[in-house]
Amino acid sequence: ELWKSFLNLKSFLFSYFSFRMIYTKRSDVLMMTPWFAPIVWEGTYNSEILNEQFRQRNVTVGLTVFLACGRSAEATGPTFLETAETYFMVGHRVNYYIFTDRPEEVPKVALKEGRNVVVLQVQNYPRWQEISMRRMEMLSYFSQQRFINEVSYLVCVDVDMKFNDQVGVEILSDLFGTLHPGFYTAERRSFTYEHRPASQAYVPSDEGDFYYAGGFFGGTVTEVYKLTKKCHEAIMVDKANGIEAIWQEESHLNKYFLYHKPTKILSPEYLWDDNLGRPEILKKRRFLAVPKNHAAIRNK
């Protein structure tokens, strides 16, 4: 029986090394939240495995953007769509849902197989803040009316961006949010949550997990519907009470994610602004802000 004891010792020693050796590819970042939502960083996932899982299910992903609506479509539209063709959900079925008040200005971009553009005409609003907040209303309406029958997942992003690297099925989950690039190492007290109790977006000062960016969130159609509906209702209540949350729908999004925790979180690789530099922690910059012409779009 001595051989068994030897085997035991050997197995024990190897077990110590093997758990360590095989796997810790990123030891510099938080890979999972305390409620088991993975945080997606380069080096934490295997695209081949994930692509095969999602291909087997033949999922279609909806990507929603709000185009023009007060800004020049020429500045942002083509770059967004062209780079999406190169980097977004490559190899999977994609519907681009383009909300616009000027359907004639939607750029014509050559699309790969299995990918479609759907133009949805919507009302324009004079203030950009209003446009921003009405997105929640429009997303919830169309989720119920249309998206639920056409796609499995929705990805809701800002349009003044361009794709710069892979954004694939690794992001998909029941409900996901993205870490805001300006706050991912900040302390809770610096998060720009709405702190006025009068607003529906109010978050008490001793609470909060992360500060999520309003420019990139998503999930299954059902979950996105619930989120956008809740946020829209909260915005309307605020309106009736004569208050507007400090960062508009982003404030309401953050409140929602605190009490309905995301099942997956995207690292700032997925929403970056080169003005913030290139920190060591950022191995990829997948989705980048395109420089805005602020003077042209900000209200006087």
Added chain:
Amino acid sequence: MSYPQPFVDKPQRTDVLLVSPWLAPIVWEGTFNRDILNAQYRQKNFVVGVATFAVKKYVRFIEGFLGSANKFFLSGHRVNFYLFTDHPEKVPSINLAPEKRLFIIPVQNYSRWQDISMNRMDIISNHIHSHWRYEVDYLYSMDIDVQMFEHIGVEIIDTLVGTISSWQYTKPRDSNSYERHPESRAAIPHGEGDFYYAASFYGGSVSEVYKLTTACFKGVTEDRANGIEAKWHEESHLNKYLLYHKPTRLLSPEYYWDEELIRPRIIRVKRLSSVRKDLQELERLTLLLGGLRELLVPCSSLDSLVSFFFCREAKCVL
């Protein structure tokens, strides 16, 4: 609810893998907040079922299993224990917590323990189909010859859950634990494999466990028809299934620790472990390690190396 802020640049643990390559969480001590999880879970009013088999001499483990599970398993949440036994009269009476229920189900025994083991899959899939799918939301299969020493809570609840074996001591692709003979339905080709999963503790949603047990037992039946038996019986079939239907959550070896092994430091908590079957084994190992220490040139760095490797309880024995 108030709790410390999680920090993006401060990982909880850097000594072990926390997320699988397909982004399934791996449950280790120190990585989760059970209060948050409980708050999420309670809203949903789930019932969890546990299937376990105590056949022939294994009836002697019932008391230890149920007693410790009553205390440590999903404490405060509703659980139905489904105990299959060929000696229902030998089941001791145990005072269970109010949200825990025990169902004793008579079952046939087989002469070969391997057959008892492998037929568990069939029994489980039949019972899910006939009535468990109406009674529980999640179902777990556990060996009876185990005891729990620490809380096992809602962190185990997910769609398809496998436990990483405490015997995994080589890179999984090179592992010789997988069944490799191509004639067996459980065969995994060389170069493939994610982890080696223990058949002693697995589970998930009722529908997923139904699919798993049905598929595994189909493999067992086909092997039998061809006169083959997989190396580690239904565990081999389980590993094949979980390779091609990847779990949505993995439990670290904290959740099933083979008592024969000495626990390394990365296993900070022993939540559930097999019951020590043979104390003689432990004595022999102790002697071996003691002798090993004698042979090595004594020096402070070696002593600290040895103590670094071994957890406190083994140190006392040494």
